[in-house]
């Protein structure tokens with residue numbers, strides 16, 4: 001049987017369901033987290049499982065090599081987003097996985113002409129406050145959705161680093177243009193561009209921890 005990955009749509013505007021490269025043989029969509037756990041459990045592509053080493057080595061990259069990112073790694077990066085906490089566990093966000101080259105080029109322009117947005121893997125994290133079924137004001141639900149989407153993107157960014165990849169977080173974009181390109185009414189919160197770095201760089205300096213933390217009693 002053909003999987004979704006077995007055909008490449010001619011029309012790049014086609015939106016298709018996401019299907020991981022590998023699924024459990026007894027896959028049951030009704031079984032909570034079965035697919036998620038399956039994707040996360042496969043550790044063959046993980047380069048570093050020490051969370052603190054992953055954090056201390058991460059450095060944004062704006063120059064990606066042409067080396068394609070393995071499907072298994074992309075699946076893990078997406079699965080990592082799905083493990084992030086969300087307000088009330090309502091998962092008030094969506095991920096758009098941009099595969100079409102034409103769309104990536106359009107995104108460069110929508111992101112203030114940042115050329116590295118045309119990266120091997122482009123994930124757009126959008127807010128979806130309508131999923132957040134909590135009895136709070138619209139304002140609070142929107143606030144929850146932006147936190148859900150942002151945290152999920154952060155999880156994906158760390159997962160990419162753990163897999164030996166690098167990334168750049170894009171916050172500078174024209175929301176309306178991006179929404180038009182990916183054909184959604186949902187407002188994007190961030191775009192994560194991922195790939196193998198052309199060169200590995202040292203992490204950037206931060207302010208002293210003592211200056212960052214303000215202890216109050």
Ligand SMILES: Cc1cc2nc3c(=O)[nH]c(=O)nc-3n(C[C@H](O)[C@H](O)[C@H](O)COP(=O)(O)O)c2cc1C
Pocket residue numbers: 058059060061062114168169170171172173203204
């Ligand atoms: C909210 C936010 C928005 C950002 N927007 C952009 C952007 O539009 N373009 C870009 O090149 N980098 C962007 N960055 C990446 C930052 O410039 C980068 O994370 C920062 O310089 C620290 O470097 P590091 O990630 O290597 O620690 C953004 C980062 C964040 C968290």
